Amino acid sequence: MRVDIISIFPEYFAPLDVSLVGKARERGILEIRLHQLRDWTHDVHKTVDDTPYGGGPGMVMKPEIWGEAIDAVIAQAGPAASPRMIVPTPSGRPFTQETAIEYAEEPWLLFTPARYEGIDSRVAAEYGSRLRVDEVSVGDYVLAGGEAAVLVIVEAVGRLLPGVLGNARSVADDSFAPGSMANLLEGPVYTKPPTWRGREVPEILLSGHHGKIARWRRDQALRRTLEKRPELVARLDPAGLDKDDRKI
Numbered sequence: 436m437r438v439d440i441i442s443i444f445p446e447y448f449a450p451l452d453v454s455l456v457g458k459a460r461e462r463g464i465l466e467i468r469l470h471q472l473r474d475w476t477h478d479v480h481k482t483v484d485d486t487p488y489g490g491g492p493g494m495v496m497k498p499e500i501w502g503e504a505i506d507a508v509i510a511q512a513g514p515a516a517s518p519r520m521i522v523p524t525p526s527g528r529p530f531t532q533e534t535a536i537e538y539a540e541e542p543w544l545l546f547t548p549a550r551y552e553g554i555d556s557r558v559a560a561e562y563g564s565r566l567r568v569d570e571v572s573v574g575d576y577v578l579a580g581g582e583a584a585v586l587v588i589v590e591a592v593g594r595l596l597p598g599v600l601g602n603a604r605s606v607a608d609d610s611f612a613p614g615s616m617a618n619l620l621e622g623p624v625y626t627k628p629p630t631w632r633g634r635e636v637p638e639i640l641l642s643g644h645h646g647k648i649a650r651w652r653r654d655q656a657l658r659r660t661l662e663k664r665p666e667l668v669a670r671l672d673p674a675g676l677d678k679d680d681r682k683i
């Protein structure tokens with residue numbers, strides 16, 4: 436997978452050299468190219484923003500600069516003819532595990548994280564006629580810019596790419612993964628020592644009885660989901676809950 440990121444803060448993406456995503460890049464599973472948006476400005480001050488038409492607080496990012504930057508990146512087309520363009524914004528479609536799974540199938544993603552109050556809306560319109568353009572939100576809160584959202588999306592997508600997670604870890608067991616764990620939060624996890632500060636590990640987990648352990652984990656996940664995200668329980672498929680446990 437090829438990922439291009441255009442930003443006025445390319446240094447924001449140093450964390451993508453680390454850990455999981457960093458290793459995937461070293462192994463050629465993921466190729467990330469960073470671009471400094473100001474490289475496409477033409478004035479001495481490298482201006483990328485201007486006052487909003489119609490008034491209002493803050494500044495808006497100019498369409499011309501973004502247009503030249505995006506055109507330049509798209510022109511570097513490799514095996515994939517054109518990228519899927521992802522625009523982080525508070526007013527976007529919610530980014531979920533389902534979105535991450537969808538993006539993990541794409542050969543080429545182009546991220547356009549903005550700053551200020553966002554990008555002139557004509558940019559998404561201009562490219563929406565040529566590319567798949569997704570405006571996505573990573574949560575119902577307002578960040579100062581799109582860079583942190585891109586870090587979140589690249590990590591959520593990168594870990595799904597074949598070969599990135601060790602075989603020991605299946606993404607099928609993730610919270611929100613399709614199938615019987617869909618819409619369930621993770622249950623509690625434990626490791627050695629068996630007693631820590633007088634606290635024991637639940638006996639069932641030491642029993643070696645895999646059927647009972649799976650049932651216990653499902654019950655714990657249900658309990659936690661009811662407690663923390665009751666609205667998700669409404670979406671559960673009761674049949675799915677028994678899929679890998681025997682019938683009740």
Ligand SMILES: Nc1cc(-c2ccc3ccn(Cc4ccc(CN5CCCC5)cc4)c3c2)n[nH]1
Nearest residue numbers: 523524525549550572573574576577578580581
């Ligand atoms: N999930 C999520 C994503 C973001 C996000 C993503 C990109 C940018 C670029 C700039 N900002 C700051 C920012 C501040 C205020 C407004 C709201 N204004 C009201 C009137 C015009 C706009 C919008 C945007 C971002 C925020 N935040 N949260």
